Amino acid sequence: MAEVILNNVSKRFGPDTALDDVNMTVPDGSFVVLLGPTGAGKTTTLRMVSGLDAPDTGEVSIGGRTMAGLTPAQRDVAMVFQQYSLYPHLTVRENLEFPLKSPILRTPKAEIDRKVGEVAEVLQISHKLDNKATALSGGEMQRVSIGRALVRNPSVYLMDEPLSSLDAKLRSDLRIELKNIQANLGATLLYVTHDQIEAMTMATHVGVLDKGRLVQFGTPREIYEDPVSIYAASRLGQPRINVLPADVFAGAPQGAAFIGLRPEQIRQGDGQECFVERVEHLGDQTRLHLKFRAHDLITVTDAHTTLTHGDIVKIQPANPFYFDAIGARLA
Known part of the structure; x- marks a missing residue:
């Protein structure tokens, strides 16, 4: 896994500033949650790290290596979007296998079968492995989307509100499972959510964003007990x-x-x-x-x-x- 550093990163879309001189270090092996309302810059931050967008100024580095000019595939990251993205003509099993069959990974079949089986069990979709993706409910599709990231072993996992479409019980179960998986793998995970409970229960660190600026970064307890502003204080606590x-x-x-x-x-x-x-x-x-x-x-x-x-x-x-x-x- 790898440390992620954003150094003076700014990004504009026309007249709108999405990120404004953001400096943030995601420690190796940490579970970092980005909090803030719509338009705060959370998803744009993920896109900067993934390579889907390039910063106007500043740079992103992963594992001590600058990412300037590198494509998403070259960055060795796995991203889960808010809206599930699956291959509709493939079965659940084939969707989960797809990343492992890439020419870059060249995973042996026995290892593919093992990883797919383990992830399917964790996500409670073992009985759906032979179903086409189009035959799944929305919540099941999102679980498969999460599974496509989990079967890999990338440098960084990026997740953009992956649990928002799930029912309350499954969301609660997966909060625990995602945290356990991240801790067991020692994975570096950058996670976007509006859910304060997800931030408090899963994060090792929380980044509070406001209109493209990082206003506070620390452990959930630090931000809850020692907020720098009314805005930061309002992000955590029920x-x-x-x-x-x-x-x-x-x-x-x-x-x-x-x-x-x-x-x-x-x-x-x-x-x-x-x-x-x-x-x-x-x-x-x-x-x-x-x-x-x-x-x-x-x-x-x-x-x-x-x-x-x-x-x-x-x-x-x-x-x-x-x-x-x-x-x-x-x-």
């Missing part, structure tokens, strides 16, 4: 961080315009009064939707709480985040 004017509680530092409160930063039992708007029982926890001085707050409480709409609870902040007027974190 329920989402509460952001209120800094003066709604006493003790805001000089220059603070906003206070950020995650559920664990809201202490219940004393302090200022809130009105309970709604109670969501989620099994292992209960979410409280509160109204505090005309501001909406969401926090969590005991799973077996007896609170209900109309009740009053008292809250106060505990080690909150403070941000300035443009949303940058204050020390």
